[in-house]
Amino acid sequence: GQNIDQPTEMTATEGAIVQINCTYQTSGFNGLFWYQQHAGEAPTFLSYNVLDGLEEKGRFSSFLSRSKGYSYLLLKELQMKDSASYLCAVRDGSPGGGNKLTFGTGTQLKVEL
Amino acid sequence: DVKVTQSSRYLVKRTGEKVFLECVQDMDHENMFWYRQDPGLGLRLIYFSYDVKMKEKGDIPEGYSVSREKKERFSLILESASTNQTSMYLCASSNGLAGGWYEQYFGPGTRLTVT
Numbered sequence: 103g104q105n106i107d108q109p110t111e112m113t114a115t116e117g118a119i120v121q122i123n124c125t126y127q128t129s130g131f132n133g134l135f136w137y138q139q140h141a142g143e144a145p146t147f148l149s150y151n152v153l154d155g156l157e158e159k160g161r162f163s164s165f166l167s168r169s170k171g172y173s174y175l176l177l178k179e180l181q182m183k184d185s186a187s188y189l190c191a192v193r194d195g196s197p198g199g200g201n202k203l204t205f206g207t208g209t210q211l212k213v214e215l
Numbered sequence: 216d217v218k219v220t221q222s223s224r225y226l227v228k229r230t231g232e233k234v235f236l237e238c239v240q241d242m243d244h245e246n247m248f249w250y251r252q253d254p255g256l257g258l259r260l261i262y263f264s265y266d267v268k269m270k271e272k273g274d275i276p277e278g279y280s281v282s283r284e285k286k287e288r289f290s291l292i293l294e295s296a297s298t299n300q301t302s303m304y305l306c307a308s309s310n311g312l313a314g315g316w317y318e319q320y321f322g323p324g325t326r327l328t329v330t
Contacts, residue, residue, distance in 0.1 A: 135318070144219075144305060144321035145258070189258065193317060201317055202248070202273065207257035 104128045104204035108190050113212045114180055122175045122188050122209045130196025135203065136164050136175045137189040145189055149175070177211075185213045218242070219322035221306055227328045234293040236325050238306030246309045247289035248319065249273075249281060251302040258305065264289055296329045303327075 105127045114120040126134070133152040137145035151157055151166035151173060163176040177184055187208040194202055222237035238247065248263040250273075260273030262281040270281050278300060282290045289308075293300055303326050307319040 133317075144323050146321070147318050150318065191258075201246075202260060202263055203317075203319060204260070204274075205250075205258040207255060 104192050104194060106190055106192055106204060106206035108188075108206040108209045110207070111210045111212070113214060114177075116180055116182060116213055116215055118180050119176065119178050120180060120211065122177075122190075122211065124173045124175070124190035124206060126171050126173075126190075126192050126206075128171070128192055128194070130194050131168060131192060132195025132201060133193040134164075134166055134173050135191040135193070136162075136173075137191065137205075139187045139189060139208065141186070148188075180213050182213050182215075185211060187211070219306055219308055219320050221304075221322040221325050223325050224323060225326050225328075227330065228293075228296050229330055230297060232293075232296050232329075234296050234327065234329075236291040236293075236304055236306075236327070238289045238291070238308075238322055239287055240289075240306075240308040240320070241287065242308065242310075242320070243286065244308040244310055244320075245286075246317070246319075247283065248307040248309075249279075249289065249291045250305045250307065251275070251300075252305055252324075253302050261291065296327075298329050301327060301329045 108124045136148040139145040149164035161178045189208045190206040191203040219240045249261045250258045264283045280292045306322040309319045
């Protein structure tokens with residue numbers, strides 16, 4: 103099975119940098135996803151990590167350490183539109199796991215002026 | 216662009232009614248998923264399918280069934296709706312090709328209220 107932990111809420115200032123952490127315990131690991139979800143909308147894909155290290159995509163970066171069961175999403179130059187819930191999801195690579203995703207409960211980020 | 220559509224954005228049903236939630240994707244994806252999303256509990260997988268007429272239970276299948284008669288369509292069925300099934304239901308699809316990322320694309324969701 104999978105167990106995923108991420109903070110419930112975070113607040114940051116426009117223009118700043120924020121790091122959202124995600125820790126996981128898993129019986130089989132085959133990649134970690136980050137999704138963004140604005141209120142009342144569907145989740146949208148942000149990033150994917152399967153190997154250790156940092157993946158950078160514009161203002162957003164995601165880091166993975168498989169040995170520590172740890173990932174973070176880094177958002178730079180925060181904008182008001184970045185106020186959303188950020189979901190960490192782990193793909194189950196164990197036999198019979200079906201490559202399905204298990205989601206954390208999400209981190210609600212509020213960006214203030 | 217991948218498009219996943221769901222039959223209704225809002226639905227109100229009475230306890231005991233049979234409820235059908237429909238999901239259609241237009242990218243020829245092999246995999247389709249049904250989740251429910253509740254405050255404080257996040258997204259939880261109900262059922263998924265990797266091929267036509269194939270289904271697998273997710274983490275919370277009790278009280279639900281699914282149907283996949285065509286590749287592009289995946290239906291979620293509540294045989295006898297109960298108030299604890301009031302929730303936001305999200306459908307997703309992903310490519311099933313070997314070596315792929317399996318990134319999931321989500322539909323807009325159906326907010327179901329059972330009274």
